Amino acid sequence: MSIVIKNTRSMLNKGLIGRLRRDCQVDWRQFTYHRFVKELALGTLPKEEFQQFLLQDYLYLLDFCRVEALAVFKSRSFEEMQYFSSVLHDLLNIELPLHISYCHEWGIQKDAIENIPKTLELLAYSQYLLSKAMQGDLLDLIVLLMPCVIGYGEVGLNIISDSATNMHNNPYQSWINMYSSEEYLGIMQKTMSFFEIISTKYGAEQRYQHLLEQFQTSVKLETLFWGVGQAICL
Amino acid sequence: MSIVIKNTRSMLNKGLIGRLRRDCQVDWRQFTYHRFVKELALGTLPKEEFQQFLLQDYLYLLDFCRVEALAVFKSRSFEEMQYFSSVLHDLLNIELPLHISYCHEWGIQKDAIENIPKTLELLAYSQYLLSKAMQGDLLDLIVLLMPCVIGYGEVGLNIISDSATNMHNNPYQSWINMYSSEEYLGIMQKTMSFFEIISTKYGAEQRYQHLLEQFQTSVKLETLFWGVGQAICL
Amino acid sequence: MSIVIKNTRSMLNKGLIGRLRRDCQVDWRQFTYHRFVKELALGTLPKEEFQQFLLQDYLYLLDFCRVEALAVFKSRSFEEMQYFSSVLHDLLNIELPLHISYCHEWGIQKDAIENIPKTLELLAYSQYLLSKAMQGDLLDLIVLLMPCVIGYGEVGLNIISDSATNMHNNPYQSWINMYSSEEYLGIMQKTMSFFEIISTKYGAEQRYQHLLEQFQTSVKLETLFWGVGQAICL
Amino acid sequence: MSIVIKNTRSMLNKGLIGRLRRDCQVDWRQFTYHRFVKELALGTLPKEEFQQFLLQDYLYLLDFCRVEALAVFKSRSFEEMQYFSSVLHDLLNIELPLHISYCHEWGIQKDAIENIPKTLELLAYSQYLLSKAMQGDLLDLIVLLMPCVIGYGEVGLNIISDSATNMHNNPYQSWINMYSSEEYLGIMQKTMSFFEIISTKYGAEQRYQHLLEQFQTSVKLETLFWGVGQAICL
Numbered sequence: 001m002s003i004v005i006k007n008t009r010s011m012l013n014k015g016l017i018g019r020l021r022r023d024c025q026v027d028w029r030q031f032t033y034h035r036f037v038k039e040l041a042l043g044t045l046p047k048e049e050f051q052q053f054l055l056q057d058y059l060y061l062l063d064f065c066r067v068e069a070l071a072v073f074k075s076r077s078f079e080e081m082q083y084f085s086s087v088l089h090d091l092l093n094i095e096l097p098l099h100i101s102y103c104h105e106w107g108i109q110k111d112a113i114e115n116i117p118k119t120l121e122l123l124a125y126s127q128y129l130l131s132k133a134m135q136g137d138l139l140d141l142i143v144l145l146m147p148c149v150i151g152y153g154e155v156g157l158n159i160i161s162d163s164a165t166n167m168h169n170n171p172y173q174s175w176i177n178m179y180s181s182e183e184y185l186g187i188m189q190k191t192m193s194f195f196e197i198i199s200t201k202y203g204a205e206q207r208y209q210h211l212l213e214q215f216q217t218s219v220k221l222e223t224l225f226w227g228v229g230q231a232i233c234l
Numbered sequence: 235m236s237i238v239i240k241n242t243r244s245m246l247n248k249g250l251i252g253r254l255r256r257d258c259q260v261d262w263r264q265f266t267y268h269r270f271v272k273e274l275a276l277g278t279l280p281k282e283e284f285q286q287f288l289l290q291d292y293l294y295l296l297d298f299c300r301v302e303a304l305a306v307f308k309s310r311s312f313e314e315m316q317y318f319s320s321v322l323h324d325l326l327n328i329e330l331p332l333h334i335s336y337c338h339e340w341g342i343q344k345d346a347i348e349n350i351p352k353t354l355e356l357l358a359y360s361q362y363l364l365s366k367a368m369q370g371d372l373l374d375l376i377v378l379l380m381p382c383v384i385g386y387g388e389v390g391l392n393i394i395s396d397s398a399t400n401m402h403n404n405p406y407q408s409w410i411n412m413y414s415s416e417e418y419l420g421i422m423q424k425t426m427s428f429f430e431i432i433s434t435k436y437g438a439e440q441r442y443q444h445l446l447e448q449f450q451t452s453v454k455l456e457t458l459f460w461g462v463g464q465a466i467c468l
Numbered sequence: 469m470s471i472v473i474k475n476t477r478s479m480l481n482k483g484l485i486g487r488l489r490r491d492c493q494v495d496w497r498q499f500t501y502h503r504f505v506k507e508l509a510l511g512t513l514p515k516e517e518f519q520q521f522l523l524q525d526y527l528y529l530l531d532f533c534r535v536e537a538l539a540v541f542k543s544r545s546f547e548e549m550q551y552f553s554s555v556l557h558d559l560l561n562i563e564l565p566l567h568i569s570y571c572h573e574w575g576i577q578k579d580a581i582e583n584i585p586k587t588l589e590l591l592a593y594s595q596y597l598l599s600k601a602m603q604g605d606l607l608d609l610i611v612l613l614m615p616c617v618i619g620y621g622e623v624g625l626n627i628i629s630d631s632a633t634n635m636h637n638n639p640y641q642s643w644i645n646m647y648s649s650e651e652y653l654g655i656m657q658k659t660m661s662f663f664e665i666i667s668t669k670y671g672a673e674q675r676y677q678h679l680l681e682q683f684q685t686s687v688k689l690e691t692l693f694w695g696v697g698q699a700i701c702l
Numbered sequence: 703m704s705i706v707i708k709n710t711r712s713m714l715n716k717g718l719i720g721r722l723r724r725d726c727q728v729d730w731r732q733f734t735y736h737r738f739v740k741e742l743a744l745g746t747l748p749k750e751e752f753q754q755f756l757l758q759d760y761l762y763l764l765d766f767c768r769v770e771a772l773a774v775f776k777s778r779s780f781e782e783m784q785y786f787s788s789v790l791h792d793l794l795n796i797e798l799p800l801h802i803s804y805c806h807e808w809g810i811q812k813d814a815i816e817n818i819p820k821t822l823e824l825l826a827y828s829q830y831l832l833s834k835a836m837q838g839d840l841l842d843l844i845v846l847l848m849p850c851v852i853g854y855g856e857v858g859l860n861i862i863s864d865s866a867t868n869m870h871n872n873p874y875q876s877w878i879n880m881y882s883s884e885e886y887l888g889i890m891q892k893t894m895s896f897f898e899i900i901s902t903k904y905g906a907e908q909r910y911q912h913l914l915e916q917f918q919t920s921v922k923l924e925t926l927f928w929g930v931g932q933a934i935c936l
Contacts, residue, residue: 065774065783072771072790074603076678081767082794088774089791092784118451120354120458127361134368135542137605206671210544217352220468224354234454299540299549306537306556308837310912315533316560322540323557326550369776371839437908444778586919588822588926595829602836685820688936692822702922 005157008185011192012154016199017146019208024216031147031219032155036226041159043170047106049229050172054103055116056228061099063126065091067133067145074138083194102174117233125221132214139202142195143211147218153188156180239391242419245426246388250433251380253442258450265381265453266389270460275393277404281340283463284406288337289350290462295333297360299325301367301379308372317428336408351467359455366448373436376429377445381452387422390414473625476653479660480622484667485614487676492684499615499687500623504694509627511638515574517697518640522571523584524696529567531594533559535601535613542606551662570642585701593689600682607670610663611679615686621656624648707859710887713894714856718901719848721910726918733849733921734857738928743861745872749808751931752874756805757818758930763801765828767793769835769847776840785896804876819935827923834916841904844897845913849920855890858882 012018021028036053039045068091071084103113133141156179159165170176178184204211246252255262270287273279302325305318337347367375390413393399404410412418438445480486489496504521507513536559539552571581601609624647627633638644646652672679714720723730738755741747770793773786805815835843858881861867872878880886906913 062780062783065787066777069771069774069783069787069790073768073775075768078764078794078798081764081771085767085771085787085790085794088787092780092787096780120358123358123362123455124354125357127365128357131361131364131368134365134602135605137603137608140605203671203674206674217468221357224468234451234458296546296549299553300543303537303540303549303553307534307541309534312530312560312564315530315537319533319537319553319556319560322553326546326553330546368836369839371837371842374839437905440905440908588826591827591830591923592822592825595833596825599829599832599836602833685936689825692936702919702926 002182004182004185004189005161008153008157008188011189012150015192015196016204016211017150017192017195020143020146020212020215023212024219027216027219027223031151031223031226032158034223034226036229037155037159040172040175041162041165041170043166043172045172046229047171051103051106051108051229052231053226053229054099054106055108055113056119056122056225056231058096058099058103058113059116059118059122060126060225061091061096063130064145064148065096067129067141070130070133071138071141074133074141076138080138080198119228119231119233121221121224121228121231123234125218125225128217128221136214137202139198139204139207139211140214142198143215144218146191146195147215147222149191150188151219151222152179153184156184236416238416238419238423242387242391242423245423246384249426249430250438250445251384251426251429254377254380254446254449257446258453261450261453261457265385265457265460266392268457268460270463271389271393274406274409275396275399275404277400277406279406280463281405285337285340285342285463286465287460287463288333288340289342289347290353290356290459290465292330292333292337292347293350293352293356294360294459295325295330297364298379298382299330301363301375304364304367305372305375308367308375310372314372314432353462353465353467355455355458355462355465357468359452359459362451362455370448371436373432373438373441373445374448376432377449378452380425380429381449381456383425384422385453385456386413387418390418470650472650472653472657476621476625476656479657480618483660483664484672484679485618485660485663488611488614488680488683491680492687495684495687495691499619499691499694500626502691502694504697505623505627508640508643509630509633509638511634511640513640514697515639519571519574519576519697520699521694521697522567522574523576523581524587524590524693524699526564526567526571526581527584527586527590528594528693529559529564531598532613532616533564535597535609538598538601539606539609542601542609544606548606548666587696587699587701589689589692589696589699591702593686593693596685596689604682605670607666607672607675607679608682610666611683612686614659614663615683615690617659618656619687619690620647621652624652704884706884706887706891707863710855710859710891713891714852717894717898718906718913719852719894719897722845722848722914722917725914726921729918729921729925733853733925733928734860736925736928738931739857739861742874742877743864743867743872745868745874747874748931749873753805753808753810753931754933755928755931756801756808757810757815758821758824758927758933760798760801760805760815761818761820761824762828762927763793763798765832766847766850767798769831769843772832772835773840773843776835776843778840782840782900821930821933821935823923823926823930823933825936827920827927830919830923838916839904841900841906841909841913842916844900845917846920848893848897849917849924851893852890853921853924854881855886858886 012021036045036049040050065088068084068088072081072088075081075084100113104110129144132144156176159176160167160180165176167173246255270279270283274284299322302318302322306315306322309315309318334347338344363378366378390410393410394401394414399410401407480489504513504517508518533556536552536556540549540556543549543552568581572578597612600612624644627644628635628648633644635641714723738747738751742752767790770786770790774783774790777783777786802815806812831846834846858878861878862869862882867878869875
């Protein structure tokens, strides 16, 4: 096991993020060991389901960007502003164009991306993030985003360390590689470090119960989002 | 047909609201002639489904209040502020307590109301209203609320004017009476009048295409919300 | 000294509100013993200055209502929503109409109220409240409003207990009476009680330094607002 | 006169931006021909005044970034999001670091930048932008920012084309060069083009009266901001 992986695993169990994961561990397991994830690891996931997942994920990422923009608005310091603005900039200029290329590789046409019908799963999750991000302060906002950022990396690590995983002719290999890459784990670590700093600054301890509720709802919505490829569109 | 009913029907077909209804008429019919509505009219709707519907509707109303509060924030004039504040005040001090009494009549216990698990249908709709209300201006906000306010009244009118309706021993008679009452129709008319004033003031004509999209999404989410009594909770 | 006054004085020195007042006591004194207040107590304040003060205060109250509306939006519970909605409703339906009547008594015409030019003092204070109310959570919001709510009552109490006050033919007697009335002190007490509940619920202790900064800025802006009757309009 | 200057001048008189400038031309002249600007052009502006102006301008830019972040949140399309995110990114990573270097050149110490006391002029302007940006939609937001973006460039052009300008040993030469540079004029042109696109998309014509009021208030606050170097701090 590489040092980056070891460090990431260790960080996932420490601090506020470790506490939040432990305190909703049943939900956390359902999220990280979802049927969708298993079929992805085995390479048995139907192509059509993955395609719809990619399209809904694209719309999700656009609203995720809007939440990062609200984080800039809600930042108190120049450093906080720079941090969130940099995440936003990378999402819009690196991740999203990559995501579109990836959609093309999976045979999704350009006009399909421009006219994606929405699912309940997508709307419930993305609009929940946006409205709660507006209602609370920067700590309330960032706790909502953590399940997404750390969950995908944890899933990536679980998949590559599972002997049952199909590593030879898996059509989803590039997806697995992405979320278990040193680059992605680096982003995860940076996010977790920043989260702990914000937690202290904004008094997370005395606000723990509410933060846990928000985190848990976000985890449940992530879990339902795995099923988005089978969901009915509006 | 009473004059109030006649006037309400007439207003539903005029102005911007008439245009919006016509331009998404397929969706509008699916909303106003939904299976849930038919079973309610026949009195065949399962009690358990209605109970869960009432509970989800309670949570919906709480977020509806938050949207009305945002309308006060977004108001430009004293008159606009007073209008939305008055709606908010009545919702919190009349409608919601009435809703809770009604829940009790249907055998729902107090602690069930205090710990309602959420459905995707509820979250998708309520959080969509909240986040879009923040993103746009007062006209964007009010157009999102119209399907709810006028749709329930239109459904009430459809039910009472349909000869197939069970009017003798229908367990849902009080619900039907409420949304076809002169009082409710009065609220509808007032809302429609106010909507037309806001539409002109905020330049709805040149913004029509976007307003229609928002209205239509709201209609679709209302339609899915009818099914909330059969939906799985988070 | 009546019991209501005694209790109000006592509450002002306890809990979080007492701590905040003490920790910016120099600013607090400048606010509560401002030249404007002294001239008001002596009855020597120029009429024109008071008139412009009333008009700017009217505009301030309108934005104060918008902040209360944001409080409803940011509320987590039904009780919080009802509390802030009730404050909002009273402001729009009782205080503001009273304020307009009072303006008329002071010879201000209706059209003057409809076209009030804005001062820097007004904009700095009211827009600061609004933008910070959006940026933070409910506790951040409510701490910003405290200097206004409790300061006016404290000023009222100081004036009526000061032997130097002109109590016989003071043109500002009704203003003094209002802010030292049992009714106003009752509102103050209710606000202070509610503030302490919110403080605990939202973890004020670990967030104290930031809350103090917000409170202090609000106090300074209140202080400058006393001078608004002499200020230049935009 | 270079082509870039000619094109910029031409764009300033066309479309919605031309109409807005003309319809508040008295205010626009007071803004662009302010005493501060004249003393800057002559090189007679007191150094201390310029230093305080730079510090307040730094705080202004931070809140300007927050408004750009809100623009990302309020964007409807990917292209709009990318546009505003890119402006935000450049401000935080190029403009603001440059501004700090420039402050150092003018003898302002690092800790002075970290503890800048605020003026009424700064608060009134920056908080007005933030709160109105929240209240309205993307068009309301962008119209508020135009006076700042185009005004500084117009001032730069006026100064360099004025024979009275001290171009030989002017201590403010670098400031003048910056805002009359081809690079800055390029940004201005891009902003004006984008503004016209947004104007059409969001129905500016039917909303003109309100947009003009917002624009005019922003111009007046810009005008007062020129005097910030002589203003009293909170």
